[in-house]
Each structure stands twice: as C-alpha cells, then as structure tokens.
Amino acid sequence: MTAAASLIPGFEDFVRNGGPERRAEAARRIAELFFQGAARLRSDHVDLFDGILIDLVPYVATIARAELAERFSLLANAPRSLVGQLARENEILVAGPVLRRSPVLEEQVLLEVARLKGQGHLLAMAERKTLSPVLTDVMVHRGDREVVRRTAGNAGAMFSEKGFVELIKRGTRDAVLTLTVGRRDDLPEPRLKELLAGSLDVVRRRLFDVVKPDRQAAIRQALSEILGSPEQLEKATHDFIPAQRAILALHKAGKLNEAALLGFAKQYAYEESIAALAALSGVSIPTLDQLISGDRHDPILIVGKAIGLEWATVRALIVLRLGPHRVPAPADLEAARVNFARLMASTAERVASFWKTR
Template sequence: MPLAHALLLPGLEDIVRQGDPCRCADAVRRIAELFIAGAENFHPDHVNLFDGVFATLVPQAGTEVRGELSERLASLGNAPPGLLRSLAQDEEISVAGPLLRRSLLIDDAILLDIARDRGQSHLLAIAQRPIVSAPLSEVIVVRGNGEVVRRLAGNAGAKFSTVGYSGLVRRAGLDDLLAVTIGQREDLPAPVLKDLLSVTVDVVRRRLFETAKPIAKIAINRAMGELASTSRSVTVARDFTAAQRLVVTLHNDGGLTEAALLGFAKAYRYEETVAALSAMSGVRIATLDQLLMGERQDPILILGKSVGIQWATVRALIGLRFGPGRAPSAPDIEEARLNFQRLAPTTALRVLNFWRLREPGA
C-alpha cells in the first residue's frame, strides 16, 4: 500500500493484510469521519486517495457499516466516485437505498444499470429521487411493481417522455389508485389526460374530478367531452352471425377450448375470435368488438386473465388487432407480457363484471 494511504490511519496496512472484519469496520468509520470533516475543501487528488483506501477496506466491512457509510455520504457533494458506485450497486437495499434516494452524484448511466438489473426495493428507492430523468422513468414503468410505479407517478420531480406516459396510462387501466395519482400530476399533458380517462371506470373519473384543482377540472371536462364525441363516431359494421353459429356448435361439441381460440387468432379470423371470447367471458360481442378495436391493449390482458388463458394466446390476440403483415414493437409486447403477469385474476374479474354491468339491458 502506498505510504500516502497508510498515513490516513496508523496501522492501516496491517489491518488490510489481516482482514479482521471488526478492525476493518472500525477503520472504515474512522476514515469516514476524517473524510467528511474535510470533504468541502478536498481537491480531486485528495478524494481519489480516500477512494482508493475505501476500495480496499469497504468490501471487508459488514452490511451495517456499509449502510452507515452510505447514509453519511448521500448528502455530500464531493464524495469518492468509486465508493459511491460500489455502494449504490450493493445488493443490500439498506446499503444502496440512501444513495439511490438522495445522492445527486450518482449519474443516469449507473442508475439505468441498477434499474435494469436490481429488484423492486432498488427501483422504489430510485423512484423517490428528487429528479428522475425520462429514460430512467421508462425503465421503472416497465419493470416496477404497483407500489413502485405509483410512487414514481406521485413524484413531482419525475420526468416522463411520450413513451413513459404511454406506459403509465397502460398500467393505470389495471390500477385505479395509479390512475388517480397520474391524474393529480400538474404537468400532465392534455392528450395523456384524455388517454387516462379513456381507460378508467366511472368511479375513478369521479374521484379524479373531485380531487382536481379548478383549472384541472376544466381540462377533465374538456377531455370527457371529446371522448363522448369520439364514442358517437361511426364505426365499421361487422357481421358476427356465422361466427356465432360456429362457436355455438364448437361449444356443444366440447371444442370451444383455448386451442380453438388460439387457432382463430393466429389465422386472423376476427369474427370467430370475438364470438369465442364472448362465449368464454360472458361479455356481449358488441362490447368486445369495441374494446378489442380500441387503441389500448389492456382489455385483451384483462380478458385473458379473467378467462384463464395463457400468455401465448394473449399474444396472438394482440397480434390479431394489427392484422397480417403487421406486428407490435418488441418493447410493447414485453411490457404487455409483464403487465399480464402482474395482473391479479381478482382485478381482471372485477373489470370484466364492470363491463357486463354497463351493457344495455344488464
């Protein structure tokens, strides 16, 4: 070890050589005190000196000591960069958490790597940062669970790209609390608000309106008016008569199975697919036709989860909407797969029952 390193603490070289965890922990604490006391006045070469010493000692220190060090460094503006990277990437959230939540010295490249590789506790910590960039938000929206995404949506310092907002709205179609949280953002663009309202049920729309500020209520009323106008537009009429007869015959013969549904979807037989889904779910054909031909994929995920079909069949149903020779993007499919995996059957059934209750004559 260079002499300059040894001067930081008498006997440091001997401590490192012996590798005694208790002595290493004590050394880390004492050197941390020394660094923090002079951090504001240290030049880069001084910081690098401490960085090298910490790189030798910290891996031998226990989780408690690493967590203490992380907590103390989180608010510093002049901390050893190598040490910060090491602690922020630590598998223990008690170590990584303080830096992920508060340190402004952790750059986006490191945060993106952590967001892609670590678990939900690390994502939750990143979602609480004072500023979350749009690229980072995109990763969190795709990988995060409900708690993580709701925390991100409620963070005024989080930025969202068009892709990020689109992902948020898709998630909101399956999460009422998330929908309300998104609707309360002051930076919500008007097109996103309209998309959000289009995927939420009436009770959520009412709650959004009730909790909104006066200027936001005007925007909600305007968006609802546009949605009502859109719903009255002329749609292409389809004849499901022959498809219904075929599905009834299949049902009577015991052939109305997931395999049959998959076959219809893969062959792009739209009418037969919708008729089969209607028989399996108890939702009327007219309602399903409107849901499947909309811009959102959430109704397909809800239908699939509520009737108990596998992802491969849901994937084929998504492809059915695009038609032969066209396909959704790989990121969109992966996001849909993750959302389908996260969707609870009880939530799907609740939405399905809502669709049934809204049908004429129900």
C-alpha cells in the same frame, strides 16, 4: 499507499496483514476521518479516500455499511466510486440511502441498478428529487404497482412519450395510479384523454374533484369528446340527487333492504347502490364514493360486515366497481372472500363508526 499511510498510522499493516475484522476497522476509521474533514477536502483528496475505501468498505458489517451509506448519501462531495459500489449492493439497507438521495450518484449507475436489481432498489430510486425520462422508462417497465405509483407521484420525475403510454396502460387496472397520473401537470392533454377513456366513471369523478381548476376544464373537454353527447357527459359527472330520491322512496315503502341493494349492484347502478349503502350504513354518500373509488376492496368489505351483508351482495358490489365490461380476477375475488370471512364484525363497526363522523 504512501499517501494513505501518512493519513492513517498503521494503514499498510491493516491492509497487508490484517484479516477482515482489521480491514473493517480501518474502513470505519478512514471513513470517520473523511466525514470530519469533508467540507475542506479538495477533489484530489476525495479521490484518494475513494480509492482507499472502495476496497475496505465491503469488509464492514451490513449495519455499519448502511450507516456509512446514510452519511455519504448526504454529501455533495462523497466519493463517487464508493457511492456507486454501495448503490449496487443487493442489501437494500445499504443501497437504499444512496439510491434515494445521493447527489453524486451517476445516471449510468442508476440505470444499471434499475435494470438489474429488485423492487426495493426501484422503490428507493423513486424517491429521488429528479428522475430522467430514460430512467423512468425502465422503472415503469420493470416496477411493481408500488414502484410505479411512487414514480408517477414524484413531481421531479420526467416521462417520455413511451413512459406516459405505459403509465396509462397500467392505470386501466389501477385506480390509484390513474388519479396520480391525472394530477401531473406535465401530462399532455391527448394523453389525459386516453387516461380518461380507459377509466371507470367513478374514477373520472374522483379525478375531477382532486385536480386543479385548469385541469378540470381539460377533463370536461376530454370527456365531451369521449362520450359525445351532453347527456352522457352529465351522466359521467352527475350528482347523487336522483339516486337519493329513489332510495328515499324505497325506504318509505319499507323496501329498502339487502335484496334491493343487491338488485342495484347487479344492474351496475352505481349511484343507487352507493345511495342505498349509505342509507343502510349511515356513512355519507361522499365518503362512500371516495372510499370505494380507491384501488382496494377493503371499504366494501368493512361496510358490508358492519351492516351484516351476505357475501353474495358484497361480491356484487366489488364487481360493480369495475363496470359491466370488466371482470375481476378469480384470485382477487377469492382473496376478498377470505378477508371478508375473517373480518370481525366489531372491528368493521368501529371503522364504519369513524367514517360516519367524516
């Protein structure tokens, strides 16, 4: 207390006799003094500030604490105990900055936060420059879809065998996650094979298009082992030329309409469905293939509304994305139906018009 009093005139009075407002004022003044001299402070000086601020900062208003957390998160010699206290706060505005980037935040604190706090805290942690395998195990186990995607996409994150297994398991229900995991340089080839085995053909093709050349070779090898015959491998990575020819023939015969599209979708003829949808909408096949291979139904809803499709056809296209052996959750289908009904045709037409220019 004597050392602190020599640094800040009136400090003892602030602490002993002041109410919350005076203590908050003391915290702001002491923190500012720290920031001004941070580059010159010895470790024992930092410890002194740490011991003082950890008792005063809780009295500071939330917005002010968030500002302090932002500034402390950038310092390599920030007070460790105080930073840990900020990281444990329930208010994500305060905890977020130090969880995202503080270099002094200890692994044990990160693990405690990962195990006990909410998704906002996990999402902030997913942005750190590095994440240990022990930490990502917890994040992948507890995290929601966005947390897991962000963690898998962090180049500085490391994953244990258990972590990769969990990522692959969750990827069977999340095409975006599959693409993210498949692009990781540290994904072992046996795990790549497992990832591909649980993925849709359209996702496999999309992954093949976006990975590096050396990973493309690994994907081809894995698919050849999964599918067995060269014919099946060709089917998994083929182009749309045969489907385009079939659609052109239908068009010439005057039979290219919604009924034909619905028939293709019900037969799980993906290439013919995309080629027909492209011909009816004017959006290119590569663009539609890329849009529909994502994790959301929105592109199907938009194109369907833009060209006036009935819900039954749109629903069949949604089911088509998943393949013949997977059934979408009833709640997801109902949400898609409601969104399709609410979607304005004029809005859908504007978006489709933009896609036509791609």
